[in-house]
Amino acid sequence: MERVEVSVTHDSREAAMRYRLRREALERGEDDPEQVEPDGGSPIMSEAERxxxxxxxIDQAIRRGDFENLPGAGKPIPGLGTSHDPDWWIKRKIERERLTGLGPPALTLRTEYATLAARVDEFGTETEVREYLDDFNHRVIEARRQLLGGPPVVTPTVEIDQWVRDWRGRRDAAARRASADEGPRTRRRPRRRFWWRGRA
Structure with missing residues (x-):
């Protein structure tokens, strides 16, 4: 059977219909399969007609003003001229949507590491802090072992004992500040006694 070349188009359904019609036309021995009408309809458009x-x-849309006042009109394209990063689109999406837990491990771990002290301060016991930091270190090591591609993992592991000491120091300092702030407010002023109430 003779091989039929199919040009690449943007519409896969049209490409499939064009291929089927060309094949049928060649089997019937027709010379110009491009002019064959699908199921009695209008002829398939050529690339020039398309x-x-x-x-x-596009000209009609310009006349209607569909392209006026678009967001970013007249402004430079952000990130133009910087080094090429194949993951630029996902980084921008994560930043714009403020998504957490999504994306390559290199990005999610880097974001988590930047806010690690605040996350650790939310825990109430040393055991919870140690478990969280141990899990963080485990995820960093596993991300370094993966060979799936993507950006390299540059997030460091943490020294758990040092982070626990820092957590304890921040917690104690916050407790001292809280007690110092509440101290003057909770101290009761002495009751004044008036001289006429003291006499009976």
């Missing part, structure tokens, strides 16, 4: 239709649609 380009003309697209140009007309």
């Amino acid at each position: 380009a003309a239709v697209v140009d007309v649609a």
Whole structure:
């Protein structure tokens, strides 16, 4: 059977229909399969006709003003001229949407490490702090072992004992500040006795 070349188009359904019609036309021995009508409809557009239709649609949209006042009009494209990063789109999406827990491990671990002290301060016991930091170190090591590609993992592991000491120091300092702030407010002023109430 003779091989039929199919040009790549943007619409896969049209490409499949074009391929089927060309194959059927070649089997029947027709010379110009491009002019075959699918199921009695209009002939399939050539690439030049398709380009003309697209140009007309764009011109009409310009006349209607569909391209005016678009966000970012007249502003430089952000990130243009910087080094090429294949993961730029996912980083931008994570930053714009403020997503957490999504993305390559290198990015999520780096973001988590930047806020690690605040996360640790939310725990109430030393056991919880140690478990969380141990889990963090485990995730960093596992991310370094993965060979799935993506950006390299540069997030360091943490020294658990040092972080626990720092957590304890911050907690004690916060407790001292809280007691110092509450001390003057909770102290009761002495009751004044008036001389006429003392006499009976």
